[in-house]
Structure formats: C-alpha cells, structure tokens
Amino acid sequence: MRVVRNLSALFLENITTHGRNSIQLELLGAYPFLKTLSLTHNSFKGAIFAQELHNLSSVEELFLDHSSLDEESFKSFGVLPFLKFLSMKALNATLPIQGLLNFKNLVYLDLSFSTLHNNFLKDIGKISSLKILLLSGCQLSGAIPAAKGLCELKHLLKLDMSNNDLRGTLPLCLANLTSLQQLDISSNHFIGNISISPLGTLTSLHKLQLSRNLFKIPISLLPFFNHSKLKFLDCHENEIYADIDVPNLTPKFQLETLDLSGQGDGGVFPKFLYYQRKLEYVDLSDIKMKGEFPHWLIGNNSKLYTLYLPSCSLLGPLHLPIHSHVYLSDLDISDNSFNSPIPTEIGVQFPNLNFLNLSGNGLIGDIPSSFGKMSQLIKLDLSNNRLSGIIPQDLIVGCISLFNLILSNNNLQGQIFPKQANCKELDRLLLDGNQFTGSIPYSILNCTLLNMLDVSDNHLFGSIPGWIRNMTFLQVLDLSENKFSGTLPSSFVPPQIREVYLSNNRLQGPLTNAFYNCSELMTLDLSRNYFTRRIPDWIGKFPKLSYLLLGYNNLVGEIPIQLCNLGQLSLVDLSNNNLSGHFLPCITAASNKVRQEEVGTNPYMASSPAYMKQPLEFTTKSISYYFRGSILKYISGLDLSCNNLTGKIPAEIGNLSMIQVLNLSHNSLTGLIPQSFSNLKQIESLDLSYNKLNGKIPQLTQLHWLAVFSVAHNNLSGKTPEMVAQFATFDNSSYEGNPFLCGPPLSKSCFSSSIMPRVSEEDKKDHKRDGGFMDMDAFYVSFLISYALVLLTMAAILYINPYWRRAWFYMIELSLTNLYYFLVDNIPFWFRCY
Known part of the structure; x- marks a missing residue:
C-alpha cells in the first residue's frame, strides 16, 4: 500500500475501532503532515491508538460529528497538542467537560445538537483560547452562571446558544466579552429589559440575534446607539414597546437587516430609521405604530429588497417614493388603513417586485394597468379592499411570471378574466367575493398549470363548462354561491381533483357520472342546489373522501351502502332531502375512522397548506357555521336531519366516540335511544327531535362537552336525565312534545299517576332491566270492552x-x-x- 506522507486532509467515515476496519486507524501515524482529520459517523469505545494519534502533532482540525464515543476514547484525542478546530455536532453521547480541558489551544468548538451536562457553562471558561463557541440545541437549561464560565471567555468572537431552555436575565458579567462580534441567544426563555442588560456595552457586535424570547425591547433601539459596527439585528417575537422620552440622538450604526416583528405598541414610527441608508431587509410586522406609510424608508435605502409592515396601524393615503426602486423584491403592507387609491404608477416605481401584498387596506378605485410592467411579479394579493372596475388586461398579459393572483372580497365587476391571457405560470386564481357576472370564460384554459380556481360568491351564471376536465393540474375548484344552472356535465372535472365546491347554486338533475373516477377527491360540497334522484353508487369509489355535503337538495331513495366503503369520512351532511329507508349502521364505523387516527398522518393535509382553506357550511349547536383551514381537521359530524328515514337508531352509533355533531331530527325513526350514546364522549350537539322514538332516555350525564341537546316531540317516557353537569343547562324546549316524560325542567312531576305510552314487545326485550311496560294496544281494547x-x-x-x-x-x-x-x-x- 502506497502512503502519501505529505497528505494534509484525511476523511475516514463509518469505520470502527475494532475488527477489519480498525487497520485504517493504525495507519494514522504514517501522515506526519496531516492538518485535517475527519472521523464523522463512527463509534469509539475505550482508548484508541493513543500512540498513532500522538504522532499527528500537526493536526489542527478534528471532525467527530454524528459519532458515538465514551469518556476514555475522547481523552485519547487529547494528545493532539495543536488542535485548534473541534467539531462534534450531534454527538451520540453526553460529553464530559473534563475531556475538553485537555485542548489548551482550542479556538473553534462546535457542539451543536449534542447533549451537555448542566455544569458545562460553569467550566467552559477554562478553555480561555476559545474564539468561536457553538452550543445550539444542546438542551442547556437554567440561568447563565454569573462571574464564571462564559464570562471568562474574553477572546470570544462568536457565541451561539440558540434553541435551548436557558432562562432568567442576562448576567451583567457578559459585558466582559468585549471582543464579541456575533451573539445568537434566540429561541430560549430569557427575560428582562434590554435597556438595562449588558448587551448595551458589547459595542463590537456585528450580528445580534435575540428572537423568540421574552425580552422587552424599546422600538427606538436606544441601547444600541453606540454599536457602530452593528449590521444585523433580529429581535422578532419579543415584546416591543414605545419609549417615553427619546433623546434627540443619531445612532452610530448603519443596519442592513432589522427584524422587530412580533407584538407590541411602538408609538410613533421609529425616528432612527430616518438615518439608515444601508438597509436591505426590514420587518416590523404586527407592531402598532402611528403615522403614514414611510415611503421615505424605501427612497433612502437604495439596496432595500424586503419591507414587511403588515398590521402596523399605518394610515393613508398610500404614497410611493419619487424615484423608481429597482432592488425592492418583497413588499407587504397589508392590514393597515390607507383608504386611498393604489398609486397609478406603482408598476413603474417597483418594476422588479416578486411579492406584493396590499390586502386589507380599504383601498378604493381601479386596479392600475401599470401592474403589467411587473414582469417578475410572482404573487399579487389585493384582497379584502374596496377596489372596483374590471381586471385590467395588462395585468394578465404583462405579469408573465405570476404564480398567485388573489383579488378576493372587493367590488370588481365585469368578466372574471380577460379574453387574452398570458398566465402559463399561474397556480392559484382567487376571485371570490366580488361582483363578477357572465359565464366562466374559455380563456382560463390558457392557465395550463392552474392548481386552484375560486370564483365563489359572485353573480356568475350559465352552465358549468365541460372543458374544465382539460385543466389537468386543477386540484381545487370552487364555484359556490353563484347562479349556475343546468345539469352537471359528465366527468367534467379532471381525475386528480381533490376539492369541489358547488354549493348555493341552481344546479339540477341527477349526479349521474359527474365525478366518476375521481379517486383523489377529498371534499365534495354540492349542498343547497336542486339535484334529484338517488345518490350514485360510485360515491363509494372515493377512498380519500373526508367531507361529503349533499344537504338541501331533492335527492331520493335509500342511503347507498357504498358509503360504508369510505374509511376517511369525517363530515357528512345529507340533511333536507327526501331520503328514505333505514339508518346504515356501517356509516358510523366509516365516519369515525378518521377521528380515531392521527389526523396529521394524512400527507395531503400536512403538505398542502394552500388547500383546505375553502369554507364548509355545517350546522352545529343549532347554528350554521363556516369551517375552514386547519379547524376542519378537528371537526367530525353526521347530519341526516329532515329526511324520511325509518327504523331504529343502530347501537353502532356508540362507535362514534370522537364525533362532535349528530343530528337525526325530523325523520320517522322509531324504537329506543341506544344505551351506547353514553360512549359519545366528545359530542357537543345531539339532536333527535321530531321522530317517533319511545322508551326512556338513557344515562347521558357523563357527556361533559354536550352544549345542545334535544329529544323534543317524540314518544319518550319516564324521568328526564338528572339536572347535573351539562344537563343542568338544558331547559323545557329540549324535552317538550313528549307527554309521558316527567321531572325537571318539565313542570310535570314523576309522582303523579299517568298513562304509560305504548312500547313494543321487541323494545321490552331490549330493556328488561328498566321494569315492565304497559301494552297500550291491549289497554285500549280492554277499556272499550x-x-x-x-x-x-x-x-x-x-x-x-x-x-x-x-x-x-x-x-x-x-x-x-x-x-x-x-x-x-x-x-x-x-x-x-x-
């Protein structure tokens, strides 16, 4: 084997200290000029070739990342006399501090995401040569020790203690670290006011990261005015407050990155920003401030590429800088109160914008045609304003890079899309909540990559075009709350569609083959239309279907047994139809399966935040609510009310242990309320009113989440449930219309004699434990005779x-x-x- 004696770097990964591969470590002594040694992803036990390592007197850099070693093996590396760089990231061991003390000349130490003893911060000061110390994610806890440890590392240039569980205030002794240039203590639980912390004395700082703590930080940044070298300051997710009295001083720093986003009342817009000329990134999101939009901030900083000022209480009118700004890429000034038109030359002023969010500002007037000048614009959000007029054709033609176009909730009129459209990159088109009229234009088909189309809550009419099936990338289609009429075309949606919303239209006729072969379908909302005939059998071929809403139609026939094949059902609404037949017991098992599992295991839900944001209307607690977004993952309900269902409520209903809404009212269900209802531990709304149920009400007082309960207008008898827990909140309306019920809150006492209702022989067999029942047929015959x-x-x-x-x-x-x-x-x- 030929040995290259002047080798300067050697990488030996995934070897062992014994067996066949150990021979590679024995050869270490053959490289006297070795500078860098990497032994990552290895496992060491006991003393390892101390003599060979001792010969490597020139090694300055040692990598042991993702390795496993014990205290004895780690001491073996202490024989490297000139080691300056030591990296032990994600070490598979609890590292003892004693072993590190052998490295007298260590300058760089990286222990990120390794487990350290609690006394580590007390003893680390003994390695006085350290200049860079990285301790991110090391499970450190408690307070930073005062006077000793870190405070002794006077030569330290960079310190990273982020992502730990450190608490308390910063010790004053940190002021000893006068050479410190980079400090990262983000994602801990530090407290205290920055104005009286030692940070104000660390004037050598270039980069300071304090984010995700509990600090109180003045928006004036007065404690840092003497930090002439400070360029990067990240303080987001702390408490920002307004200074009572700010002296008329000019800061010595010229920041490049500033992040104060999070929460707080900043008072007037910070004056120190008037003196900044090198800003590149500014984020003051969610800090309440007084004043108009600071257009001068853009004009004064020619290299500014990102400006975030959403929810800052800024007032209008919206002005832009005098000169165009070619560097600005991302601008978010949403949710303020400009109440003015969009400047007509906005496209000329910001020609290179990639991201623009002006939503929620009360903007009025037309959409400027100059938007067409923004050829690099990727996302444009003008939603939740008072914009009027039409969508300018220049916007659709000129913005060739447009990926997301969001114009929801305005007063836009005319056709929803210009006839000429250059939208080959468009992924999401949201035009809901406007005053658009006409039909769906064929020009949308030019958006070949369109993934989401939402034109709901407009005044669109006509039939639904069958060419939608040619939009092969379409995943979400929302045409709800319009005036579409006619029948649904056969197979009119692409096979990969996931969500379809057609509610609140004038659609009619049978469903036939409208959604045949849509195996990826998760949400189907066809409620509040005029669909007729039976629910098709192919409904059972949607294995991922979670939300099925067919309420308020004219559907007839029995509930198809194919619904029992849908193991992911979470929300089912078949109410207000003319369905007949019996309650299918198997539906209960299918509807509950998704609630029994971890919802987050659904990869589609977890990886597609753009989806599941469309609202679904569902009645719970006797009120219709709109559910959207992540909340839908935690809603489970079954509504079969206002139909012609007959027969008994199956005992399998008790399998719905996680269901929150169950509405079987206004049917012709008979028999007893199943005892298994006591298993519905998460139920919040239970409505069995207006049926023909008889017998006693089972013990349900352990249903602690129950907020709405009604068994009114049945043939129930016996004593009402005890007035405890949630049942103490239900009044007479929950039980009215049952002449043989007694007890509070009803006025009828259970001690007065009354005629008992009729109970069938089969019901008496199911409830022998409840005592004998009177046969009313026999009673009436014997009385007449x-x-x-x-x-x-x-x-x-x-x-x-x-x-x-x-x-x-x-x-x-x-x-x-x-x-x-x-x-x-x-x-x-x-x-x-x-």
Whole structure:
C-alpha cells in the first residue's frame, strides 16, 4: 500500500475501532503532515491508538460529528497538542467537560445538537483560547452562571446558544466579552429589559440575534446607539414597546437587516430609521405604530429588497417614493388603513417586485394597468379592499411570471378574466367575493398549470363548462354561491381533483357520472342546489373522501351502502332531502375512522397548506357555521336531519366516540335511544327531535362537552336525565312534545299517576332491566270492552226491573229540574231570554 506522507486532509467515515476496519486507524501515524482529520459517523469505545494519534502533532482540525464515543476514547484525542478546530455536532453521547480541558489551544468548538451536562457553562471558561463557541440545541437549561464560565471567555468572537431552555436575565458579567462580534441567544426563555442588560456595552457586535424570547425591547433601539459596527439585528417575537422620552440622538450604526416583528405598541414610527441608508431587509410586522406609510424608508435605502409592515396601524393615503426602486423584491403592507387609491404608477416605481401584498387596506378605485410592467411579479394579493372596475388586461398579459393572483372580497365587476391571457405560470386564481357576472370564460384554459380556481360568491351564471376536465393540474375548484344552472356535465372535472365546491347554486338533475373516477377527491360540497334522484353508487369509489355535503337538495331513495366503503369520512351532511329507508349502521364505523387516527398522518393535509382553506357550511349547536383551514381537521359530524328515514337508531352509533355533531331530527325513526350514546364522549350537539322514538332516555350525564341537546316531540317516557353537569343547562324546549316524560325542567312531576305510552314487545326485550311496560294496544281494547259491558249491564237491569227503571228516570228528571232553577237564579239578567 502506497502512503502519501505529505497528505494534509484525511476523511475516514463509518469505520470502527475494532475488527477489519480498525487497520485504517493504525495507519494514522504514517501522515506526519496531516492538518485535517475527519472521523464523522463512527463509534469509539475505550482508548484508541493513543500512540498513532500522538504522532499527528500537526493536526489542527478534528471532525467527530454524528459519532458515538465514551469518556476514555475522547481523552485519547487529547494528545493532539495543536488542535485548534473541534467539531462534534450531534454527538451520540453526553460529553464530559473534563475531556475538553485537555485542548489548551482550542479556538473553534462546535457542539451543536449534542447533549451537555448542566455544569458545562460553569467550566467552559477554562478553555480561555476559545474564539468561536457553538452550543445550539444542546438542551442547556437554567440561568447563565454569573462571574464564571462564559464570562471568562474574553477572546470570544462568536457565541451561539440558540434553541435551548436557558432562562432568567442576562448576567451583567457578559459585558466582559468585549471582543464579541456575533451573539445568537434566540429561541430560549430569557427575560428582562434590554435597556438595562449588558448587551448595551458589547459595542463590537456585528450580528445580534435575540428572537423568540421574552425580552422587552424599546422600538427606538436606544441601547444600541453606540454599536457602530452593528449590521444585523433580529429581535422578532419579543415584546416591543414605545419609549417615553427619546433623546434627540443619531445612532452610530448603519443596519442592513432589522427584524422587530412580533407584538407590541411602538408609538410613533421609529425616528432612527430616518438615518439608515444601508438597509436591505426590514420587518416590523404586527407592531402598532402611528403615522403614514414611510415611503421615505424605501427612497433612502437604495439596496432595500424586503419591507414587511403588515398590521402596523399605518394610515393613508398610500404614497410611493419619487424615484423608481429597482432592488425592492418583497413588499407587504397589508392590514393597515390607507383608504386611498393604489398609486397609478406603482408598476413603474417597483418594476422588479416578486411579492406584493396590499390586502386589507380599504383601498378604493381601479386596479392600475401599470401592474403589467411587473414582469417578475410572482404573487399579487389585493384582497379584502374596496377596489372596483374590471381586471385590467395588462395585468394578465404583462405579469408573465405570476404564480398567485388573489383579488378576493372587493367590488370588481365585469368578466372574471380577460379574453387574452398570458398566465402559463399561474397556480392559484382567487376571485371570490366580488361582483363578477357572465359565464366562466374559455380563456382560463390558457392557465395550463392552474392548481386552484375560486370564483365563489359572485353573480356568475350559465352552465358549468365541460372543458374544465382539460385543466389537468386543477386540484381545487370552487364555484359556490353563484347562479349556475343546468345539469352537471359528465366527468367534467379532471381525475386528480381533490376539492369541489358547488354549493348555493341552481344546479339540477341527477349526479349521474359527474365525478366518476375521481379517486383523489377529498371534499365534495354540492349542498343547497336542486339535484334529484338517488345518490350514485360510485360515491363509494372515493377512498380519500373526508367531507361529503349533499344537504338541501331533492335527492331520493335509500342511503347507498357504498358509503360504508369510505374509511376517511369525517363530515357528512345529507340533511333536507327526501331520503328514505333505514339508518346504515356501517356509516358510523366509516365516519369515525378518521377521528380515531392521527389526523396529521394524512400527507395531503400536512403538505398542502394552500388547500383546505375553502369554507364548509355545517350546522352545529343549532347554528350554521363556516369551517375552514386547519379547524376542519378537528371537526367530525353526521347530519341526516329532515329526511324520511325509518327504523331504529343502530347501537353502532356508540362507535362514534370522537364525533362532535349528530343530528337525526325530523325523520320517522322509531324504537329506543341506544344505551351506547353514553360512549359519545366528545359530542357537543345531539339532536333527535321530531321522530317517533319511545322508551326512556338513557344515562347521558357523563357527556361533559354536550352544549345542545334535544329529544323534543317524540314518544319518550319516564324521568328526564338528572339536572347535573351539562344537563343542568338544558331547559323545557329540549324535552317538550313528549307527554309521558316527567321531572325537571318539565313542570310535570314523576309522582303523579299517568298513562304509560305504548312500547313494543321487541323494545321490552331490549330493556328488561328498566321494569315492565304497559301494552297500550291491549289497554285500549280492554277499556272499550269494559265500557261497553257496563252500558249493556245497566240497560239490562233497567229493562228487567220496573222499579229501578222508574227510579232512574225520576232521578234524571229531578236533576234536570234542579239544573234549570240553578241557572235561572244565578245567570246575569242581561243574558236571560224573555
């Protein structure tokens, strides 16, 4: 084997300290000029070739990342006398500080994402030569020790202690680190006011990261005014506050990156920004401030490429800098109060914008045609304003890079899309909540990569075009709340469609083959239309279907058994139709499966945040709500109300242990309320009213989340549930219309005698433990026969015995005479007839 003696770098990964591969470590002594040694992804146990390592006197850099070693093996590396650079990231061991003390000349130490002892920060000061110390993600906890440890590293240039569990205030001794240029203590739990912290004395800082802590930071940044070298300051997700009295001073720093986003009231717009000329990135999101949009901030900083000022309470009108700004790439000034038109030359002023968000600003007037000058614009969001007019054709033709176009919730009119369109890169087109009219233009088909089309809540009419099936990348289609009519074309959506929303239109006819072969379908909302005939059998061929809403149509027939094949069902609404037949027990098992599993395991839900943001209307707690976004993953409901379903409620209903809404009201269901209802531990709304249920109400007082409960207008009997927990909140309306129910909150007492309702022989078998029930059919027959026998017996006696017969008629005549004189004596004179 030939040995290159002047080798300067050697990388030995995935070897062992014993066995066949150990021979490679024995050869280390053959490289006397080695400067860099990498032994990452290895496992070391015990002393490892101390003699060979001792010969490597020239090694300055050692990499042990992602390795496993014990204390003895780590001490073996202590024989490297001139080691300056040591990297042990993600070490598979708890590193003892004693072993590190052998490295007297160490300058660079990286222990990121390794596990360290709690006393590490106390003893690290003994390695006084350190200049760079990286301790990110090392599970450090508690307070930084005062006077010792870190505070002794006076030569330190860079310190990273981010992503730990460090707490308390910063010790004043950190002021000793006068050479520190980069400090990162983000993602901890530090507290205290920055104005009285040692950070104000570290004037050598170039980069300071304080994000995701509990610091109080003045928006004036007065504590850092003497930091002439400071260029990068990240303080987001702390508490920003306004200074009471700010001296008229000019900061010595010229920042390039500034992030104060998070929360707080900043008072007036910070004055120090007037003196900044080198800013490249500024984020003041969600800091409440007074004043107009600071257009001068853009004009003063010619290299500014990102400016985020959303939700800053800025007032209008919206002005732009005098000269165009060619570097600005991202501009987000959404959710302010400009209440003015969009400057007509905005496209000329910012020709190289990639991202522009002006949503939620009360903007008025037309959309400027100069947007067409932004050939590099990728995302444009003008939603939630008061814009009017039409979509300018220049916008659609000129913005050749446009990926997202969001114009939702304005007063835009005319056709939803110009006839000429250059939108080959367009992925999302959201035009919902406007005043668009006409039909869906064929020009949308030019958007060959369109993934999401939302034109809901407009005044579109006509039939739904069948050419939508040619939009092969379409995943979400929302045409709801318009005036579309006619029947659905056969297979009109592409096979890969995931979400379809057609509710609140005037569509009619059978569903036939409209969605045949859409195996990826997750959401199907066809509610509030005029669809007829049966629910097609192909409904069971959507294995990923989670949300099925067919309510408020004219569907007939039985609920198809194919629904039982849908193991991901979470929300089902078949209400307000003319469905008949029995409740399918298997639906309960299918509907509950997705709730039993971890919702996050659905890769489509987890990886596609753009989806599942369309609203779904569902009635819960007797009120119709719109659910959207991530909340849909936690809603489970079944609504079969207002149909013609018959038969018993299956006991399998108790399998829906995670369901929150169950509405079976306004049907013709019979029999008993299943005892298994007591298993519905997460139920919030349960409505069984207006059916023909009988028997007793089972024990349901352990349903602690129940907010709406109704069994009104049935044939239930016995005592109402005890007035405890949630049932103490239900009033008479929850039980009314059941003449044989008694107990609070009803006024009828259970101690008064009453006629019991009819209960079938089969019901009596199901509830033998509840005691005997009266057969009402037998009662009525026996009562009529007994009444007839009494009358016949009296007639026979009067006919046989003349004395009793004369006495009977005499008693009747005497009674009539007494009644007459009683009326004459007591009735008012003005009612008497003369």
